[in-house]
Amino acid sequence: WREDLALTRQAASDRAQVALTYFGQAPEVWWKNEGRSPVSAADFAANDRLQSMLMAARPGYGWLSEETDDDPVRLSRETLFVVDPIDGTRAFIAGEKTWCVSVAVVHRGRPVAGVLVAPALGEEFSAASAQPALKNGKRIEVSPPNALEPLKLAVAEDVIKSLPPEHRNSIHRVRHVPSLAYRLAMTADGTIDGTIVKRNSHDWDLAAAGLILQRARDRTGVA
Numbered sequence: 001w002r003e004d005l006a007l008t009r010q011a012a013s014d015r016a017q018v019a020l021t022y023f024g025q026a027p028e029v030w031w032k033n034e035g036r037s038p039v040s041a042a043d044f045a046a047n048d049r050l051q052s053m054l055m056a057a058r059p060g061y062g063w064l065s066e067e068t069d070d071d072p073v074r075l076s077r078e079t080l081f082v083v084d085p086i087d088g089t090r091a092f093i094a095g096e097k098t099w100c101v102s103v104a105v106v107h108r109g110r111p112v113a114g115v116l117v118a119p120a121l122g123e124e125f126s127a128a129s130a131q132p133a134l135k136n137g138k139r140i141e142v143s144p145p146n147a148l149e150p151l152k153l154a155v156a157e158d159v160i161k162s163l164p165p166e167h168r169n170s171i172h173r174v175r176h177v178p179s180l181a182y183r184l185a186m187t188a189d190g191t192i193d194g195t196i197v198k199r200n201s202h203d204w205d206l207a208a209a210g211l212i213l214q215r216a217r218d219r220t221g222v223a
Helices: 002-020 041-057 072-076 089-094 157-161 180-188 203-220
Strands: 029-032 037-040 062-065 079-087 100-107 110-118 123-128 151-154 171-174
Touching: 002 041, 002 079, 002 100, 002 110, 002 123, 037 041, 037 089, 041 062, 041 079, 041 100, 062 072, 062 203, 079 089, 079 180, 079 203, 100 180, 100 203, 110 180, 110 203, 123 180, 123 203, 157 171, 180 203
Parallel strands: 062 079, 151 171
Antiparallel strands: 029 037, 079 100, 100 110, 110 123
16 A cells, blocks of 8 residues: 555645645635534635545545545445545634644555644654554654553543543543544654544544554554
């Protein structure tokens, strides 16, 4: 999957720069899912360019994106792209830098190559099957367990408050990051010990970041 990884890295990096031109410029915003989820002009611009570039290079692949109407044809394809043109749109709109472009290649239901590009932070995470997880070209790994230190978790405050006291006392809460993909990347490079993934997460939130985290974990053997 090296060629697909190289393709997704190029596409994600190029299209992240497209999104970056909207960052801090108050792009037009709409609300979907009955007003629960924002989407901006930057999401649509990055999505259209990603789809154009990736599908031109791999016309036999399927396509699944948060910002594209689903096409059931993808179910007939062994391999497809799974894309979130901007994961962390709330952060993007608020002028926070913790958002990223997420692109994964999924083969027979399993991610085999994945890239996250956070252009406002100058960061790129990538991984592929049987290859190490990388951040800006350098290997990364999850934090080893340390029973003497509280767990550094990036979670919303209401989630912490819902936990039993004995669990709350063993957690150091890191300020919540709206982008689930970026939180998983923070776990992969050892910046935090973990996060909590809610039930309403989608394939485009998890495909690339999950593979990166898996490869970072496999390097250390941490379960």
